[in-house]
Amino acid sequence: MHLLVQAVILGILIGGVYALMASGLTLVFGIMRVINVAQGAMVILGAYLSYTLFSSVGIDPLLSILLIAPVMFALGVGIHRVFIRALRAESGEEMSLLVTWATALAIEGVLSVTYTTNLRSTIPGYAQRSWIILGYRVAEVRVFGFVISVVILSALSLLLARTRFGRSVRATVQNPTSAKLLGVDADRVSALGFGIGISTAAAAGAVFGIIYPFNPGSHYDLISRLLSIVVLGGLGSLGGAVVAALLLGVGESVVAVMISPSWSSFVFFIVLIVILVFRPQGLFGVRERGAL
Amino acid sequence: MGTALLRLQGVVAGYGRGDVLHGVDLTVEEGAVTCLIGPNGAGKSTVLKTVSGLLRPKRGRITLLGRDIGGLSPQAVLSHGVVHVPQERSLFPSMSVWDNVLMGGFVLRDRAVVRRRIEHIADRFPIVANRRHERAGSLSGGEQKIVEIARALMLDPVLVLMDEPSTGLDPRARQLVFHTITEINEGGRTVLLVEQNARSGLAIAHHGAVMESGRVRLEGTGSSLLADPEVARLFLGAAPANRG
Ligand SMILES: Nc1ncnc2c1ncn2[C@@H]1O[C@H](COP(=O)(O)OP(=O)(O)OP(=O)(O)O)[C@@H](O)[C@H]1O
Numbered sequence: 247m248h249l250l251v252q253a254v255i256l257g258i259l260i261g262g263v264y265a266l267m268a269s270g271l272t273l274v275f276g277i278m279r280v281i282n283v284a285q286g287a288m289v290i291l292g293a294y295l296s297y298t299l300f301s302s303v304g305i306d307p308l309l310s311i312l313l314i315a316p317v318m319f320a321l322g323v324g325i326h327r328v329f330i331r332a333l334r335a336e337s338g339e340e341m342s343l344l345v346t347w348a349t350a351l352a353i354e355g356v357l358s359v360t361y362t363t364n365l366r367s368t369i370p371g372y373a374q375r376s377w378i379i380l381g382y383r384v385a386e387v388r389v390f391g392f393v394i395s396v397v398i399l400s401a402l403s404l405l406l407a408r409t410r411f412g413r414s415v416r417a418t419v420q421n422p423t424s425a426k427l428l429g430v431d432a433d434r435v436s437a438l439g440f441g442i443g444i445s446t447a448a449a450a451g452a453v454f455g456i457i458y459p460f461n462p463g464s465h466y467d468l469i470s471r472l473l474s475i476v477v478l479g480g481l482g483s484l485g486g487a488v489v490a491a492l493l494l495g496v497g498e499s500v501v502a503v504m505i506s507p508s509w510s511s512f513v514f515f516i517v518l519i520v521i522l523v524f525r526p527q528g529l530f531g532v533r534e535r536g537a538l
Numbered sequence: 539m540g541t542a543l544l545r546l547q548g549v550v551a552g553y554g555r556g557d558v559l560h561g562v563d564l565t566v567e568e569g570a571v572t573c574l575i576g577p578n579g580a581g582k583s584t585v586l587k588t589v590s591g592l593l594r595p596k597r598g599r600i601t602l603l604g605r606d607i608g609g610l611s612p613q614a615v616l617s618h619g620v621v622h623v624p625q626e627r628s629l630f631p632s633m634s635v636w637d638n639v640l641m642g643g644f645v646l647r648d649r650a651v652v653r654r655r656i657e658h659i660a661d662r663f664p665i666v667a668n669r670r671h672e673r674a675g676s677l678s679g680g681e682q683k684i685v686e687i688a689r690a691l692m693l694d695p696v697l698v699l700m701d702e703p704s705t706g707l708d709p710r711a712r713q714l715v716f717h718t719i720t721e722i723n724e725g726g727r728t729v730l731l732v733e734q735n736a737r738s739g740l741a742i743a744h745h746g747a748v749m750e751s752g753r754v755r756l757e758g759t760g761s762s763l764l765a766d767p768e769v770a771r772l773f774l775g776a777a778p779a780n781r782g
C-alpha cells in the first residue's frame with residue numbers, strides 16, 4: 247500500500263510535466279489541425295539548452311526557463327512562417343505532418359552532432375535532495391517541476407480565457423471561418439499559437455532534463471507518450487490533455503512499481519490503441535470542433 | 539431607384555483551379571433588401587464569400603460606394619462596414635452567447651463602444667440578454683441564427699450579407715428571422731440576402747436577382763420576379779405564388 251501511494255504521488259508529479267508538454271501539442275492541433283510531431287524534439291531541445299546554460303554558464307536549470315521560453319517562442323514563430331504557413335495554402339494539412347516530422351529529425355541531427363548521442367543529465371545541487379512528507383519520500387526536483395508546470399499551465403489558461411488574443415485563439419479553434427469573418431487574423435493566431443506550443447514544450451524540457459537522462463533520440467519515446475495523452479484527452483482540448491496526462495502519469499508510475507518498469511511505457515500504447523478503437527474523440531473531445 | 543451601394547462587375551472567382559463565378563454582374567441598391575436566388579451550386583454563397591474577402595476575385599471589380607473592395611482581407615472588408623453571416627452555423631459553440639456577441643466587435647479597439655453596442659443589442663434581442671451565460675452550442679438552430687444576426691450588428695454595418703438564414707428552421711423560427719431582417723433593413727441597413735426559399739425571400743425583398751451556373755441571369759424588383767413565369771417555373775415550383 248505504501249508503495250502504491252508513493253507511486254501515485256510520483257505519477258501525479260510527472261503527469262503535471264507531461265501535461266505541460268502536451269498542452270502545446272493539443273493547442274496547435276486545435277488552432278490549425280496540425281499534429282506537431284516535433285513536439286518531443288522541442289522538449290529535448292529545451293532540455294539541452296537548459297543543460298548547456300547550466301553546465302557552461304551556471305544558470306539554474308529551472309530559472310533558465312525564463313531565457314529558453316522566449317527564444318523557443320521566436321523559433322516557433324519562425325518555423326511557422328517559413329514552413330507551415332507556406333505549406334498550408336498549397337497542399338493542406340497532410341503535408342504538415344511530414345514537415346513537422348522533418349523538423350524533429352533535423353533537430354535530432356543537429357543535437358547529435360553538437361552533443362553526441364551520449365546520455366546527459368542536468369544535475370543542479372538540489373537534484374538528489376528529497377523531502378519526506380507523511381512518510382513518503384518525494385524528490386524536490388519533481389515537486390519543483392510540477393509546480394512550475396502548474397504555474398505555466400495556469401498562465402496559459404488565463405491567457406486563453408481572459409485576453410483578446412485568447413478569445414481569438416478560442417474562436418479560431420471552434421470555427422475558423424467564422425473567426426476570419428469577424429476579423430481574426432488566422433495567420434497571426436497560428437504563428438503565435440505555434441510559438442506558444444513550442445516554448446511550453448521547451449520549458450517542460452528544462453524540467454525533464456533534471457528528472458530523466460536524455461539524448462537526441464529521446465524524442466521518439468516522448469512524442470509517442472504525448473500523442474497518447476492528447477488522443478486520450480481529446481485532440482484540441484487543453485483540459486482533456488491535463489487530465490489525460492495526470493492519468494497516464496499515474497498509470498505509468500503504478501505499473502512501474504507494481505509490475506515492472508519495462509512495462510510502464512506500455513501503458514501509453516495500450517491506452518492509445520484502446521482509445522482509437524473505442525472512443526476516437528477522446529475523453530473530453532467532441533466530434534465537432536470546439537473543445538477549447 | 540437609390541444609389542448603388544455594392545456593385546459587382548464581371549467577377550470571376552472560385553476555389554483553387556476551377557472557376558465557380560464566370561463573370562457576375564450585380565448591383566445592390568443602398569437601403570434596400572436584395573435577394574439572390576438560384577438553384578443549388580449556382581454560386582450564390584461564392585458571391586458572398588468573394589465580397590466578404592474569404593475568396594479573392596480572379597477578375598472583375600467589386601466596389602462599395604465606388605471604392606474598390608475586391609481582394610481585400612476579411613478584416614479590411616469589415617472595416618468598410620460589410621458583415622457576412624455565412625450559410626453554415628457560425629457561432630462558437632463552446633463560448634457563451636454573450637462572448638459570441640462580443641466577438642462580433644472583435645476588431646473594435648474602443649471598449650466603451652463595444653460595451654455600448656452590446657447593451658443596445660441585448661435590449662433589442664431578448665435572447666442575448668436572457669441566455670447570455672448559456673453555451674451557444676446548446677441553443678436551437680433558430681435561436682442560434684438570431685444570435686448570429688445580433689452578433690453581425692456589433693459593427694454597426696452598412697451592408698449585411700446573409701446566406702440562407704432560414705434554411706433548416708421551423709416555420710416560426712423562419713418567420714422571426716425574416717421579421718428581423720426586415721427590421722434591420724428598416725433601421726437603415728442594406729441587406730444582400732441569399733435565399734433557398736425563393737418565395738419568402740423575394741417577398742421581403744425590394745430587388746431580386748436570379749443566379750444560374752455562376753452568372754446572374756435575371757434582375758428585377760422582388761415582385762416582378764415573383765410574377766415572372768420563367769422564374770416561377772424554374773425556382774418557385776409550378777404552384778401559384780402564394781406565401782410559403
Ligand atoms: N469550399 C469549396 N471548395 C471547392 N468547391 C466548392 C467549395 N464550396 C463550393 N464549391 C463549389 O462551388 C459551386 C458553387 O457553390 P456555392 O456554395 O456558391 O453554391 P450555392 O449557390 O450557394 O448553393 P446552395 O444553394 O447549395 O448553397 C458548387 O459547384 C460547389 O461544389
Ligand SMILES: [Mg+2]
Nearest residue numbers: 582583584625
Ligand atoms: Mg450556398
